[in-house]
Amino acid sequence: MARRIRARLVLQLSEGGLSGRRIAATQGVSRNSVSEVLAAARRAGIGGREAEAMTDAEVYERLFPGRALPEPVYPDPDWERVHRELARVGVTLKRLHEEYRDEARAKGEPSMSYDRFCKRYREFTVRRQVVSRVGHKAGRILEVDWAGPTMALVDPATGEVSRVFLFVACPPFSRLSYVEPTLDMRQDTWLRCHVHAFAYMGGSTPCIVPDNLKAGVTRHPREGEVELNGAYREMAAHYGSAVMPARIATPRDKPSAENEVWQAALEIIAALRDEVFTDFNQLKRAVAEKLEEHNSRPFSKREGTRREVFEEQERPLLRPLPAVPYEVCEWVYGRKVQRNCHVAHRRNYYSVSHLAVGKTVDLRVTDTTVEIFLAGERLATHPLLPAFARNRYSTHAGDLPGGKSYSDWDAGRIRRWADRVGPSCREVVDRIFQRVDYEEQGFNAALAVLRLEHRYTRPRLERACSMALASGLPSPRYRHLKPILETNQDLAPGTRAGDGGPGEDEAGYVRGADFYGGEA
DSSP states (O other): OOTTOOHHHHHHHHHTTOOHHHHHHHHTOOHHHHHHHHHHHHHHTOOHHHHHTSOHHHHHHHHSTTOOOOOOSSOOOOHHHHHHHHTSTTOOHHHHHHHHHHHHHHHTOOOOOHHHHHHHHHHHHHHHTOOOOTTOOTTTEEEEEEOSSOEEEEOTTTOOEEEEEEEEEEOTTTOOOEEEEESOOOHHHHHHHHHHHHHHHTSBOSEEEOOSOTTTEEEOOSSSOOEEOHHHHHHHHHTTOEEOOOOTTOGGGSHHHHHHHHHHIIIIITTTTTOOOOOHHHHHHHHHHHHHHHHHSBOSSSSSBHHHHIIIIIGGGSBOOOSSOOOOOEEEEEEEOOTTSEEEETTEEEEOOGGGTTOEEEEEEOSSEEEEEETTEEEEEEEOOOTTOOSOEEOOGGGSOSTTOSOSOOHHHHHHHHHHHOHHHHHHHHHHHHTSSSGGGGHHHHHHHHTHHHHHOHHHHHHHHHHHHHTTOSSOOHHHHHHHHHTTGGGSTTOSOTTSSOOGGGGGGOOOTTTTTOOO
8 A cells, every 4th residue: 555645635536426547547546555545435434525624644544543644845835825826916836936935944944846836736726626726817818709509599470490699708717607698690799799798797808718710810820910800809909908819729728618618508508498488588588597596506616606706806806897888880981071061871971070071081880870080080970870761861060161161052053953944843952952951961862853954854854853743752852753764754645844845955865656666
């Protein structure tokens, strides 16, 4: 029987479910020695739980009376304290060894070398079955990923089953989990989940460690600089974080999140496997409830819960959240400022200072706002008009100039042009101006109508306006008049003006009866 075997540790590992073969392999002792310890423990009626309340020497003396364990040459430091101190930012094993050595010298005692100090700490983590603090500092890293397992959402009307994906975020120190169900894995969803995860934790971390998915990492070569998605980098910068993707084919770079993915599947998906969800909000509430149960459940191999460890040791070290949460945005480049001091976006118009007329600007569009930039400088901010809106204007009065310096066009000149076309055209232009808050907002729509004269002649435009008004349209526009002119509806019998035939300007556009299918 080898005297160096640690009988107390053998009993604890056996209590934890390890076989005698595995204990022998991990502790570097023979299987016979392990078997002898386990047999002696059965005779003495001592198990792993009873051994936890005893020292190594007491357990060995109970199992093998008369045999004395040799005293260690070097006094051990308080490994519990070493483990706690390593959780603090900036504390390393090297620093703790120096403090241990100085303390031993002050007492006149021998001290172990740095290599032996590190080895003994590793033995402590194995013996106590705790996660080593080396590489895992509180409040430093947030590991993120999509869970492999998915959930299901059933459409109550059609019975169609849709997949629901799970986003998982986990700080490796406390292993507090954040799980959010989503209907897709698009980039904007990926970014929103990060925002929600930081809000859930009440702070941000300096490092974000994702997998190499396309929503976050554009390119990750084995050599050279990692290319991140621009939106992902912008989101991380908003929270004062840096994105550090896990190395390709190196799962140990992200072990905590990978393990939490499995835990999420076990604790949440399995717990809800018998429930059928027909409402996504109902599914989200169920996942949130199971998540809190998961975070409040005691650890099996360490003291406390994920929530307790996070609140006590990690939350105070997180960076404070910015005053305004990050908003997922879309950049639209190269839009020209029109003469009416507006920029078009999704068939709506947003005002910009008249000093930028004719210049090219960029738009930053979020879920709620539109920001307009010129050479990196923000010129204007507007609430985003709803998706169903068409031809609406968002105008700041200060963006429009005073007097007649606005442009070559004004409302009076446009109305005079409409008068030359005819009374129906003037009515169309007047209705356009009646439906806008500022006359400048109607310039483009009115000019688009009047410029049809250049292609189809003045009398035809007047007849098309008359037909559009007769149809009951409250405000005919270009999109209503052009089909009438393109299909020659204004030339059909009974629709001509009372001048007995086409005007002089129409002569070049009159076609013969063969073109219209009539008889010569």
